[in-house]
Amino acid sequence: MADTPVPVLDFSGADSGSCAACGERRTILPLPLLDAGNDIDLPVRDFDGFRRFMLEELAARYPERTRWTPADMEVVLVEALATVLDQLSDMADRAFAEAYLETARIPSSVRRLLSMIGYDAAAEASAKGQIGWDPARPEERFAALENFWAKNPYEMDEARRAGPRAIRTQHRMVSLNDHAERVEDHPLVLRAKARSFWTGSWETIFVAVVAFDTRLSLGSAVPLPADATNEEERLERQQLIEEIERFNKRNEMPLPDWSMHPTLRQVLAPFVERMRMAGREVVLDDAxxxxxxxxxxxxxxxxxxxxxxxxxxxxxxxxxxxxxxxxxxxxxxxxxxxxxxxxxxxxxxxxxxxxxxxxxxxxxxxxxxxxxxxxxxxxxxxxxxxxxxxxxxxxxxxxxxxxxxxx
Structure with a gap:
C-alpha cells in the first residue's frame, strides 16, 4: 500500500521577488498502482479447474518447457495444492449454504434459521408426538429435535416449508376478527364471535364461543374418556384430549389437570391470556x-x-x-x-x-x-x-x- 502523501509548504517563491511571507503548499502524489490485470479466474472452484489454471500459469511463465507429465514434481505439487483448494472451496460452499433456509442441510442450522422467523420447530414436533424431553431440562429439546431430524430428513424438509408459511399467520389478538380467529384455533371451539363494549373504565372484548358440543357451556366440565357410555364415544373423547394436549404443547402452555375435571372456561382461559394484548380485558361468553x-x-x-x-x-x-x-x-x-x-x-x-x-x-x-x-x-x-x-x-x-x- 502507498504511504499517505504529506503536504509541504514551499517558500522558494521569495527568491524571485515575491512576498517572503507567502508560501505554496505542495504535495507529491505517489505513482499510480500498476494494473493487476484479469489473471484470476474467480469461478474456478473444483480440482480440475484449479489444476488447469496453475498448469496454464506455469506454461506461460516457462514457455521454453514443452513437456509436462504427471510424474513431474511441479505437476505433483500442483495437484496436491489443487486438492486442498478443492476441499477449502467445498467447505466455503457448505458454510455459505448454511446461511439460507432453502439450502441449509445441518439440522442445527435449519432450527436456528426457523427460530429467526418465529417458528418453534421443537414445539411443533413435540405437539405431533415426534420428540420428547424432560420438562425440568428444557435445553434438551433442541438436541432431541436435531437428532430426530438427522434420522428423518423428510420431517426437516416439512418444517423448512411450514416455517415461512407460518409467518403469514396472525398469532396475536389485535382486532376483533383476530380475537375470534385465535379462539377458533382451539380444538374445543368451533365458532367464535368477538364484540367490543365500553365497560365504564376501559374497553372490554367479549368473545362468544360455540363449543364442539352445543350442549356444553363454558361452565361445563370437559367430558373425559372415563365418563363415556360406549366405546365409540370413549375414542372420540380420547382423541379430543390428545388434540388439546398437542395444542398446549405447540403453544408452550401447561397441560390441563384432567383429574380436577376442568371446565371449558378453565381450559380456554390460559390460551386467551397468552394471546391477548397487554392492558386489554378479554371475557369469554356463551352462545x-x-x-x-x-x-x-x-x-x-x-x-x-x-x-x-x-x-x-x-x-x-x-x-x-x-x-x-x-x-x-x-x-x-x-x-x-x-x-x-x-x-x-x-x-x-x-x-x-x-x-x-x-x-x-x-x-x-x-x-x-x-x-x-x-x-x-x-x-x-x-x-x-x-x-x-x-x-x-x-x-x-x-x-x-x-x-x-x-x-
Whole structure:
C-alpha cells in the first residue's frame, strides 16, 4: 500500500521577488498502482479447474518447457495444492449454504434459521408426538429435535416449508376478527364471535364461543374418556384430549389437570391470556341456543321400510356429524331456512315427499314461520334441535311417516 502523501509548504517563491511571507503548499502524489490485470479466474472452484489454471500459469511463465507429465514434481505439487483448494472451496460452499433456509442441510442450522422467523420447530414436533424431553431440562429439546431430524430428513424438509408459511399467520389478538380467529384455533371451539363494549373504565372484548358440543357451556366440565357410555364415544373423547394436549404443547402452555375435571372456561382461559394484548380485558361468553320446533310428515316410497327412513331422517336433522344441526355448521346469527330442512330430507333414499306443518322457535309466544320459511336469528343466537324429551327447550322433532313398508 502507498504511504499517505504529506503536504509541504514551499517558500522558494521569495527568491524571485515575491512576498517572503507567502508560501505554496505542495504535495507529491505517489505513482499510480500498476494494473493487476484479469489473471484470476474467480469461478474456478473444483480440482480440475484449479489444476488447469496453475498448469496454464506455469506454461506461460516457462514457455521454453514443452513437456509436462504427471510424474513431474511441479505437476505433483500442483495437484496436491489443487486438492486442498478443492476441499477449502467445498467447505466455503457448505458454510455459505448454511446461511439460507432453502439450502441449509445441518439440522442445527435449519432450527436456528426457523427460530429467526418465529417458528418453534421443537414445539411443533413435540405437539405431533415426534420428540420428547424432560420438562425440568428444557435445553434438551433442541438436541432431541436435531437428532430426530438427522434420522428423518423428510420431517426437516416439512418444517423448512411450514416455517415461512407460518409467518403469514396472525398469532396475536389485535382486532376483533383476530380475537375470534385465535379462539377458533382451539380444538374445543368451533365458532367464535368477538364484540367490543365500553365497560365504564376501559374497553372490554367479549368473545362468544360455540363449543364442539352445543350442549356444553363454558361452565361445563370437559367430558373425559372415563365418563363415556360406549366405546365409540370413549375414542372420540380420547382423541379430543390428545388434540388439546398437542395444542398446549405447540403453544408452550401447561397441560390441563384432567383429574380436577376442568371446565371449558378453565381450559380456554390460559390460551386467551397468552394471546391477548397487554392492558386489554378479554371475557369469554356463551352462545345463545335457540330451540327449534319441527313438525312434519314424510311420504315414503314403495319398497322402503318406514323405520329405516325415520332413522335416516332423524340423523339428517340431528347434531351429529353431517346433520343439519351439527355444531359449527351455522355461524352466529345465521337464519334458519325451511328449504334447507326439506332439501336434507329429500336427499334421503326412500323419501318421496315432505310436508312441513310447524317451523318455529320453541315457546308458546313464538309465531309459526311455516309460511315464510325463515326463522330470523340475531346476535349470538344459534339454532339447536336436540330432540331430547328431557330438555324440550333445546328443540324437538316430530315426524309422521306415510306409505312404504312397515317394519
Amino acid at each position: 345463545i341456543p335457540v330451540g327449534i320446533a319441527l313438525v312434519m310428515s314424510i311420504i315414503v316410497r314403495p319398497n322402503y321400510f318406514r323405520s329405516e327412513v325415520q332413522s335416516a331422517a332423524k340423523a339428517a336433522l340431528s347434531d351429529r356429524p353431517g346433520g343439519l344441526f351439527e355444531p359449527g355448521r351455522l355461524n352466529f346469527g345465521d337464519d334458519l331456512f325451511a328449504s334447507d330442512i326439506i332439501a336434507a330430507l329429500m336427499a334421503l333414499d326412500g323419501v318421496e315427499n315432505v310436508c312441513l306443518f310447524r317451523f318455529k322457535r320453541v315457546g308458546n309466544d313464538q309465531p309459526d314461520q311455516t309460511a315464510s320459511g325463515r326463522i330470523a336469528l340475531d346476535g349470538l343466537e344459534i339454532p339447536v334441535c336436540d330432540n331430547n324429551p328431557a330438555r324440550l327447550e333445546r328443540g324437538y322433532l316430530s315426524l309422521t311417516l306415510h306409505g312404504g313398508l312397515s317394519g
